[in-house]
Amino acid sequence: MRILIKGGRVIDPKTQFDAVADVAIANGKIISLGKAPAGFEADKVIEANDHWVFPGIVDLCARLREPGFEYKATIASETAAAASAGITTLCSPPDTVPVIDNATVLEMIYHRAERANNARVVSIGALTAKLEGKNLSEMLALKNAGAVGVSNAFKPVKSSLVMRRAMEYASSHDLTVFLYAEDPWLRAGGCAHEGAISTRMGLTGIPEIAETIAVARDLALIERTGVRAHFCRLSTAKAERLIARAQHDGLPVTADVSAHQLHLSDMDIGDFNADCNVRPPLRALRDRDGLRRGLREKTISAICSDHQPHDIDAKIGPFNNTEPGISALETLLPLTMRLVRDNVLSLNEAIAKLTIEPAKILGLPLGTIEAGAIADVCVYDPEKYWVLSKEAMVSAGNNTPFSGWEFEGKVVHTLYAGQSVYSAK
Amino acid sequence: MSYRQNIQLTPDKKLKHFLTIEGLSRAILTDILDTAETFVSVGEQAVKKVPILRGKTIVNLFFENSTRTRTTFELAAKRLSADVLNINISVSATSKGESLLDTLRNLEAMQSDMFVVRHSESGAAHFIAQNAPDHISVINAGDGCHAHPTQAMLDMFTIRRHFPSFNQLKVAIVGDILHSRVARSQIHALTTLGVEEVRVIGPKTLIPTDVEPMGVHVYHDLRQGLDDVDVVIMLRLQNERMQGALLPSPQEYFQSYGLTENTLAYARPTAIVMHPGPINRGVEISSKVADGPRSVILEQVTNGIAVRMAVMSMVLGSYAAARGEK
Numbered sequence: 184m185r186i187l188i189k190g191g192r193v194i195d196p197k198t199q200f201d202a203v204a205d206v207a208i209a210n211g212k213i214i215s216l217g218k219a220p221a222g223f224e225a226d227k228v229i230e231a232n233d234h235w236v237f238p239g240i241v242d243l244c245a246r247l248r249e250p251g252f253e254y255k256a257t258i259a260s261e262t263a264a265a266a267s268a269g270i271t272t273l274c275s276p277p278d279t280v281p282v283i284d285n286a287t288v289l290e291m292i293y294h295r296a297e298r299a300n301n302a303r304v305v306s307i308g309a310l311t312a313k314l315e316g317k318n319l320s321e322m323l324a325l326k327n328a329g330a331v332g333v334s335n336a337f338k339p340v341k342s343s344l345v346m347r348r349a350m351e352y353a354s355s356h357d358l359t360v361f362l363y364a365e366d367p368w369l370r371a372g373g374c375a376h377e378g379a380i381s382t383r384m385g386l387t388g389i390p391e392i393a394e395t396i397a398v399a400r401d402l403a404l405i406e407r408t409g410v411r412a413h414f415c416r417l418s419t420a421k422a423e424r425l426i427a428r429a430q431h432d433g434l435p436v437t438a439d440v441s442a443h444q445l446h447l448s449d450m451d452i453g454d455f456n457a458d459c460n461v462r463p464p465l466r467a468l469r470d471r472d473g474l475r476r477g478l479r480e481k482t483i484s485a486i487c488s489d490h491q492p493h494d495i496d497a498k499i500g501p502f503n504n505t506e507p508g509i510s511a512l513e514t515l516l517p518l519t520m521r522l523v524r525d526n527v528l529s530l531n532e533a534i535a536k537l538t539i540e541p542a543k544i545l546g547l548p549l550g551t552i553e554a555g556a557i558a559d560v561c562v563y564d565p566e567k568y569w570v571l572s573k574e575a576m577v578s579a580g581n582n583t584p585f586s587g588w589e590f591e592g593k594v595v596h597t598l599y600a601g602q603s604v605y606s607a608k
Numbered sequence: 609m610s611y612r613q614n615i616q617l618t619p620d621k622k623l624k625h626f627l628t629i630e631g632l633s634r635a636i637l638t639d640i641l642d643t644a645e646t647f648v649s650v651g652e653q654a655v656k657k658v659p660i661l662r663g664k665t666i667v668n669l670f671f672e673n674s675t676r677t678r679t680t681f682e683l684a685a686k687r688l689s690a691d692v693l694n695i696n697i698s699v700s701a702t703s704k705g706e707s708l709l710d711t712l713r714n715l716e717a718m719q720s721d722m723f724v725v726r727h728s729e730s731g732a733a734h735f736i737a738q739n740a741p742d743h744i745s746v747i748n749a750g751d752g753c754h755a756h757p758t759q760a761m762l763d764m765f766t767i768r769r770h771f772p773s774f775n776q777l778k779v780a781i782v783g784d785i786l787h788s789r790v791a792r793s794q795i796h797a798l799t800t801l802g803v804e805e806v807r808v809i810g811p812k813t814l815i816p817t818d819v820e821p822m823g824v825h826v827y828h829d830l831r832q833g834l835d836d837v838d839v840v841i842m843l844r845l846q847n848e849r850m851q852g853a854l855l856p857s858p859q860e861y862f863q864s865y866g867l868t869e870n871t872l873a874y875a876r877p878t879a880i881v882m883h884p885g886p887i888n889r890g891v892e893i894s895s896k897v898a899d900g901p902r903s904v905i906l907e908q909v910t911n912g913i914a915v916r917m918a919v920m921s922m923v924l925g926s927y928a929a930a931r932g933e934k
Contacts, residue, residue, distance in 0.1 A: 377817050378817055378818045379817075379818035379819075379821045379822075381816075381817075382816040382817055382818055382819050382822070383630070383792070383821075383822060384730060384731070384754055385730040385751075385752050385753030385754030385755065385789055385792055386730050386731070386752075386753075386754075387753075388816075388817060390817070454615065454731075454734050454738075455730070455731030455734050455735065496707060499707065499708075499709050499739075500707065500708055500709070500729075500735060501708070501727065501729035501730065501731045501732040501734075501735045501751070501752070502729070502730065502731040502735075503729050503730065503731075503752075504708075504729055
């Protein structure tokens with residue numbers, strides 16, 4: 184399949200290319216930027232006048248719910264939602280059922296993703312067996328089967344000794360450790376940021392120190408073990424400062440933030456809105472602002488969706504009885520583009536944090552539009568006005584607090600490895 | 609989006625549900641107190657009944673055990689001539705797979721007019737009000753650590769019977785503020801009714817983070833906190849919180865935060881002592897004080913019936929009729 188994307192403004196943060204150019208694609212690769220080579224005959228032409236053309240989005244954290252929670256969503260349903268949102272690579276955490284702590288589960292996920300063929304799915308393997316935080320997983324086998332890193336996901340590694348050993352072992356096999364920093368004792372049964380709002384609402388709080396203490400411990404272990412580490416979904420301004428200092432000191436650490444943490448705060452819980460039940464919790468406004476600053480100053484190099492689709496029942500009940508998480512694939516790009524409108528990031532920076540930067544964290548040759556690159560491309564109409572409604576969502580989960588939000592700009596075409604996987608009607 | 613509106617009020621700003629004091633005007637709170645005043649005499653008559661809610665069905669829906677609160681709600685409903693259904697849903701019933709929403713759907717099928725709800729999770733009453741059909745009113749009889757608005761209103765009623773006005777009053781709430789829905793509702797009620805100062809007193813382990821924005825001053829020393837106050841509200845200390853990481857022992861708690869004749873002496877000579885009950889004698893309050901002349905604890909119980917009658921008649925739209933009954 185040969186495709187020509189014609190007349191669009193091509194924006195590629197990796198090469199700092201930003202100009203109107205045609206993009207020629209064949210055999211899953213970008214052939215040329217600018218004038219197509221002589222003799223190139225396109226099977227399909229995508230007219231992109233007044234549209235932006237940038238690399239397909241790489242999402243560092245999306246739970247696809249398969250295997251184990253197919254009543255919530257499946258790899259097929261969520262990769263289709265990803266395609267409609269310009270996302271061409273999804274990174275899934277290991278806390279499926281069964282856990283991704285062996286090659287078989289990983290291969291099954293990759294096989295299902297290939298069959299759905301809407302987007303690339305890569306997976307992080309378990310750091311410890313069954314995510315129990317006791318014994319190491321077979322990290323090398325996971326790596327050989329295609330795991331892009333190792334993580335204990337939401338499950339804490341309570342023992343600092345086990346964490347040290349796991350980091351040393353991961354480092355020996357050149358694996359990145361993905362860390363969700365949360366002290367399990369300080370979190371206790373909490374469900375909302377500990378502060379004036381949780382106090383007023385009588386909700387058990389999750390204090391800021393639940394994150395900073397875990398980050399501080401893990402930074403000390405990273406310094407000792409030399410492992411390459413990535414902090415997932417920061418929620419506090421203070422943790423961002425800790426990581427900034429560690430980066431300044433030369434530690435091999437990166438960090439991401441979920442898009443909703445950059446727009447919402449604990450005040451949005453309102454009258455116990457279960458769609459605002461997320462983990463880590465929505466924090467205070469000063470945290471939101473600190474995370475925005477961290478993005479600008481590049482402490483936080485990537486923005487992820489932290490996609491967690493749910494069935495309807497999961498969000499019905501008193502706040503703390505509902506399951507945390509947002510169905511977030513379809514708001515990742517819109518919320519990131521809103522940061523450009525709000526003068527938090529330049530357009531180039533915003534796109535970088537969704538494409539080349541997460542690709543670098545995963546160590547994958549993705550997130551760029553240059554000759555020879557894999558043809559993951561998003562064509563975007565920057566002037567299309569739309570309103571998000573739960574009913575119109577593609578994901579099997581419509582648990583979003585952004586229903587009713589107005590957005591300017593929408594994906595019109597998505598190409599994954601040179602094939603058209605989505606076209607707006 | 610429904611959660612942005614005050615779901616407690618009808619479009620013409622009348623009380624539709626009674627879920628929390630927060631967000632209600634001083635006028636509405638004063639209306640509740642005035643209406644309750646008209647019901648006090650009902651309890652003193654030989655025939656303790658008025659026909660205001662005749663033909664209405666009220667369901668007491670208790671997901672958490674409570675004898676006292678349920679009984680006063682039941683008595684209040686019966687004195688208004690309503691039919692009352694008591695349903696105790698133990699936690700195990702809902703954990704057997706029936707969701708809270710399924711339970712509600714079943715109860716709606718019984719064509720009731722009002723749910724009085726108690727639940728161990730904060731926000732449960734809001735959740736039920738948001739999901740109940742339009743003709744059902746919901747009264748919160750306590751949800752998690754969030755709110756217990758009828759208890760707070762009966763406390764306000766009791767205070768008003770002892771003082772000419774709220775404006776000059778200093779009120780201290782002592783004890784486990786962290787887990788107390790009563791304290792939260794009292795704070796909202798007191799600040800809305802315009803008292804001069806609200807203080808919360810307790811060890812840091814029992815005072816919630818950032819409580820000051822609710823309009824209170826925090827004290828960790830009982831004597832300093834009680835200095836010059838008009839009203840002392842003691843909170844119940846739950847058994848499971850008396851030892852462990854929150855407090856070392858009930859003895860040490862009584863030593864530092866127990867109300868005795870000695871510590872009460874720091875308050876004004878005219879000060880009254882309140883407690884939502886049930887009392888832990890010798891833990892948060894000495895028997896001498898609890899049974900002493902400054903204690904209004906039993907008055908609170910009596911007033912609870914009139915206040916709950918007022919709230920029930922108001923949310924069922926029988927407000928005018930209730931006032932006319934005087």
